[in-house]
Amino acid sequence: MTLRPPAADTAPARTTDAPEIVRIGPRKAPDLHRTPSLVVESASRRYRSVPALDSVSLSLSPGEIVALVGHSGSGKSTLLRLIAGLERPDAGRILINGNEVSGPSIFVPPERRGVGMMFQDYALFPHLTVLKNVLFGVRGLPAIDARAAALQALTRVGLRDRENDYPHMLSGGEQQRVALARALVPQPNLLLMDEPFSNLDRRTRDVIRDQTGAVLRESGTSSILVTHDPDDAMRVADRIMMMQAGRIVQSGTAEELYRRPKSLSVARFFSELTEISGVRRDGVVDTPVGRFPAPPGADGDNVIVCVRPRGIKLFDHTIGLQSGRVLSGQCLGDTVLVDIAVEGLDQPLRAQVPADDAPAPGHLTGFEVDTDEVLVFPAD
Incomplete structure (x- = not known):
């Protein structure tokens, strides 16, 4: 898991369209027949007497992209932190690729879960070049192999020609793609994204959001996207889970939640x-x-x-x-x-x-x- 560096000043996002993502492999669809990438069983979390998460269960198929949506305080970020290992659940179990990482008698620390993280502010090191930022996510490879993997990741996100630039020389959308490359280069079991598009202007956001979805599907990386924006969820995710008061109140495709919402609150959100x-x-x-x-x-x-x-x-x-x-x-x-x-x-x-x-x-x-x-x- 990538460590989070100090926040850095970033340049304003440009309003020009970002370059096309370079495809380096076939598009991969979720595999519904393999062991789930993630299983959450009846996970709960309380802060003092306030329940932030109330017996939540879910699973992700390999290669599936799931969006957690809901208003502030609905529990989506708390669930993300439990999956990442940044917090312990008060009850329930969490399994990644069939291995229990959180439970009544076990807790695997974040760095041993094989989980990638993308933060809202991208968390790039301002004093490192683009290539070195991506290399920061590589562990246990010889230098020549690590460099090749980092350059391949930059090629995948369309930034191969910016390897020697520094974060302040990039637009907001380009910084987001560097963060995506860094998160994907270790080939994580699971990628967790916490509001990754919220700092982008509307035009750039539309372009980067679609490109991110294309890269994730091409790489076959199982992913969870936390967002309060229904457009993010509907355009990127294979499945959407709407959260309210610490529970998942409806789960399904974008069409199912839009066409057949189970409650007025779900209908209002979309x-x-x-x-x-x-x-x-x-x-x-x-x-x-x-x-x-x-x-x-x-x-x-x-x-x-x-x-x-x-x-x-x-x-x-x-x-x-x-x-x-x-x-x-x-x-x-x-x-x-x-x-x-x-x-x-x-x-x-x-x-x-x-x-x-x-x-x-x-x-x-x-x-x-x-x-x-x-x-x-x-x-x-």
Whole structure:
């Protein structure tokens, strides 16, 4: 495991696109038939009387990338620290490649777990060149072999020509890729990434995030990504685990968590919503924007109808049965977020529409709701 150096001043991230990652091998998919790279069994951790992690269980297949998502305090960083060996669980077991590393009677220290770490601030040594930073992650190889492995790792992340530069000469995205190369060069059993993209500007973040996912899949490295950004999870991970109050409340693919969230809190995390209160009657709920199937329950139960902005289609107000007055529009480039005042709603109905179809503020507009973009949950 790479030791964490003192934090160094870094240059601002450039807004230009990063160079393409150089592919040096075939893409590898998760192997579901081999011994899991990681197994966590009923792990718990308390700080004084406060439970930070409450009997969490999970497993990773070899080569699988899993994202832990959730708001601050949900337990995701605590879980990462237990897996890395930076803290001991109060209960439960952790196995890496079938070997128990934490349990009631065993605790393997971090440096003996074969776990790579990527930190939020990249943790590069400012006084070492790019090559020497990557070499810092190599142990037990002859110098010539270590250098070859480090150069191969830099080639993989597209920075072979920057080996003699120092961290302050690199953009934020380039520093992140050096940190990735350093974490991968020892060929760890497992790579743990704690908010690795949070210090990048939006444009650079999109490029580096996609390239990181490509490198991890190409190398076949089992990885856990901790993030509070749903875009990070949906674009990088094979599987997403949503955490809340120290527990995993839902696990699945990006499509499963987006299309079939099990709770309102999961739905809110992955999408902007217009939330409308209603009452269940005869299996449906009537709202000012339409009638929708209600979740199982009794008549009179309070429910919340959630409408995604992309599920609203606008057209001439004289055509449809439903209409509202446009309050404002926010240009997002190819699309516009339109807020519409609808009679009977306490808040505006938000629609995301193509820029060419966006009506001007003050105009009346007709609308219809795509039921595939509507979610209904019990109010509790």
